[in-house]
Amino acid sequence: MTRHLVLVLGLAVCGCEKEAGQGSGGAAAAGRPGTAEVPAAEVAAPPVPEEPTFGDRLASAASFEEALEIALPEMEDGRDETSLGALALAFWSARRLRLSDVAVEHNETNPKLILKDSDRERGKRICVRGRIIQIAKEDLGDSALFVALLMLSRGQVIHYLAAGDTGTLVDGDRARFCGVTTGRYSYSNAGGGTTHAVQLIGMFDLPSNRSAAASR
Numbered sequence: 001m002t003r004h005l006v007l008v009l010g011l012a013v014c015g016c017e018k019e020a021g022q023g024s025g026g027a028a029a030a031g032r033p034g035t036a037e038v039p040a041a042e043v044a045a046p047p048v049p050e051e052p053t054f055g056d057r058l059a060s061a062a063s064f065e066e067a068l069e070i071a072l073p074e075m076e077d078g079r080d081e082t083s084l085g086a087l088a089l090a091f092w093s094a095r096r097l098r099l100s101d102v103a104v105e106h107n108e109t110n111p112k113l114i115l116k117d118s119d120r121e122r123g124k125r126i127c128v129r130g131r132i133i134q135i136a137k138e139d140l141g142d143s144a145l146f147v148a149l150l151m152l153s154r155g156q157v158i159h160y161l162a163a164g165d166t167g168t169l170v171d172g173d174r175a176r177f178c179g180v181t182t183g184r185y186s187y188s189n190a191g192g193g194t195t196h197a198v199q200l201i202g203m204f205d206l207p208s209n210r211s212a213a214a215s216r
Contacts, residue, residue: 114181
């Protein structure tokens with residue numbers, strides 16, 4: 001996961017350098033025998049402005065809704081890895097997400113619908129309750145994400161990237177998690193088969209995250 005997050009960071013920097021033109025050489029050559037003069041209009045042509053990169057646009061997003069709109073076209077289902085769009089939104093969320101951005105009174109989708117047609121359900125918000133079966137911290141410099149799995153009561157698996165505080169939650173604890181779906185996440189399981197999970201980016205519904213959102 002960390003390798004992919006570093007890639008996302010790199011998207012914010014454009015290292016493209018244009019080759020220097022030959023305008024000065026042409027001007028110096030003007031008047032010498034056998035050398036063509038470069039037209040003045042050609043020498044003075046202004047550079048074409050560069051389009052903002054994906055990273056630039058995401059970094060400038062002022063709200064979760066705006067960040068989601070930018071990242072959504074880059075999201076897709078993944079197998080043993082997370083898509084660029086999901087990683088980018090997770091990175092933005094690690095620093096700026098509020099619980100109120102993803103917590104909903106009535107779910108906009110459900111795990112069965114997401115597994116059935118992830119393209120239609122991607123970007124919708126949902127809150128789920130389940131048992132944590134994995135949880136691990138990913139350091140991102142001045143912030144962090146917690147990457148883990150949550151098992152729901154009906155056996156459905158949630159693969160989540162959690163921003164904000166996780167309190168004392170550990171493997172085996174039951175918790176409520178609210179997030180936005182990025183689609184399906186399939187991974188190789190210990191039995192040699194493949195588990196198809198729903199991927200969410202969001203926060204645990206904890207008092208610390210609720211109070212942090214209220215104070216902003």
